[in-house]
Amino acid sequence: MKVLMIIPAYNEEGNIIKTVKQIKEYKHKKIKLDYVVVNDGSRDGTRELLVKNDINFIDLVNNLGIGGAVQAGYKYAYYNGYDIAIQFDGDGQHDINYVDKLINEIVENDCDLVVGSRFVGNESSFLSTKSRRVGINLLSGIIKLFTGKVLKDVTSGYRAANREIIERFFGDYVFEYPEPITNLQIIKAGYKVKEVPVNMNERVHGKSSISFSKSIYYMLNVGVTMVIFGIGGKR
């Protein structure tokens, strides 16, 4: 069983080495983790840092945004024959100790896509701000409306995909704000999706990719896209 951690990194010189170290030092009796960092055209010293520390990375010459960076990781997983690919943020938000739970759902319970969730169970120390939670609940409501399925943490970037989903993401991925929209698409296409409680931390360095001023645009963009894909037939 080959497992790849996909770590998108845009201007993450403050966090990236620590994140990779966590993965390298991760010990589990059954699971061996490979990783690839996707340097999304960073303008700080991220690239030099990756070279200096001999870290396996994909160097994107243009800044593609989170969707394009993560898809590059999925393409890498596809080309290199990985069975499971896991998105893992380069900013220290995600907790490596929950990775076995995500993998387990795919291996033991035949899930296609597993979403690490802050809002299921009581594992997470950080639950995002109130206004964001309102937005997340709204998007979650759209998924419920069109698929009948409950997915609480629709924006979670801590996800594990099996080979079938890797192949799907290889061919088609959402570039701007991928998680909520791809979750809807995958559920709608009839795949088995499950939410697993995980811990998430507050960011240590740098800013979140979605600032408050952009949140209106975000909700409009993602909301309308989800409604369009929700109304349409299976894809």
Place this chain on the structure above:
Amino acid sequence: MEKRLIVVLVVIMVLLLLYMFKVVKKDKISMNNILIWLVLDVLVIFCIIFVDPLFNVANFLGIETVANMMFFIGFICLIVICFNLSNKVSIQNKKIITLTQELGILKNRIDKLVK
């Protein structure tokens, strides 16, 4: 329409047409991207010269003045062209993303082979 105005307008449109020819010749723009503008330009020239039938068309459509009709048609044309361009930009964006990703993966592969 005043004769002088017709001459001035036609001269302007013909100059524009010649400019577009020049741009095509210099290979700055491909035919599939400029064809719509060429066609529009020629149509406008026709409309300027043969303005009388346009009154009948406007009348038929229930639009009071020819000027209003021309603005309306021009507006619709521009919207269609703009939308078409948005579509093209987004297709090209997708292609650039794919190229960037494949290049990145290739660089990763080469680095590993060199090591």
